[in-house]
Amino acid sequence: MIQQTINNIGGDSNLDIVILAIWGAIFLFLAYKFVQAICLVPTKSAYVVERLGKYRCTLEAGFHILLPFIDRVAFIQDLKEETIDVPPQECFSKDEVNVEVDGVIYIEVIDSLKASYGITDYRFAAMQLAQTTTRSVIGTLDLDRTFEERDVISAKVVEVLDKAGESWGIRVHRYEIKNITPPDTVKNAMELEVNAERERRAILAKSLGDKASRINRSEGLMTEMINISEGEKQRRINSAEGKAAQIIAIAQATGDSITKIAIAIEQPGGQQALDLQLTEQYLQQMQGLSQANRKVILPANLLDFKQWLAISGIK
Incomplete structure (x- = not known):
């Protein structure tokens, strides 16, 4: 009897420990839930809160308290502008040349509700739409124009993404093409074409320079000959005028001297x-x-x- 009583007492003690442990776990769980209900939202972030599975509100930056077991933060949206790398993809130009194109998108979340419920993953969707739009635009351009019309391609991608972004709650600021890589054969042909064009321009520039130098030399010689002839002409004019003036002066002096001699002869x-x-x-x-x-x-x-x-x- 004594031994059975001791065993019963020991069993009751173990049961109390188990019950105490359960209540302790429940208390810790409740404390965790109450602590979790305290929400601190950082700057340029938005927390989307659901109450019993239904959208309730969007929390802006600051201190907030939620109802435990009822409210929960379903989505956390970063409102800062972010960049998304568009992986390289193969595109065919209008003249059927295969090129590899990659780029980067600069987007920003402007509506947290639409970004959370309007689409599953707006980043992946924007990247896919940028790739398809790039392929369609490059398909309307020749290979040479794809290198020249980067701004046109970027503007078209931004336009399409902006229209889609209205329902996704995002704004696409810009899209930049990083690389347009043609095949090695096309690249070699383009390098040969560029070198030939450079040689043509060098030969043309040299011929134009030689032509200009010849024209300048001939014009210089012509100007020199004109100046020499004008100088000789003026020298002869000046010489003739000097001789004429000398003859006139001698004649006048001779006439005066003869007149004086005649007057002197008439004297006694x-x-x-x-x-x-x-x-x-x-x-x-x-x-x-x-x-x-x-x-x-x-x-x-x-x-x-x-x-x-x-x-x-x-x-």
């Missing part, structure tokens, strides 16, 4: 003075001729100076 003793001056000049000339070893004709009477003058034709 003027004729004798003239004869004397002429005789003196003649003798000086005779002296010069004799010194030069030239033949001189003399009159018979060397003392008759008047006969000398008559021979010389002076008088």
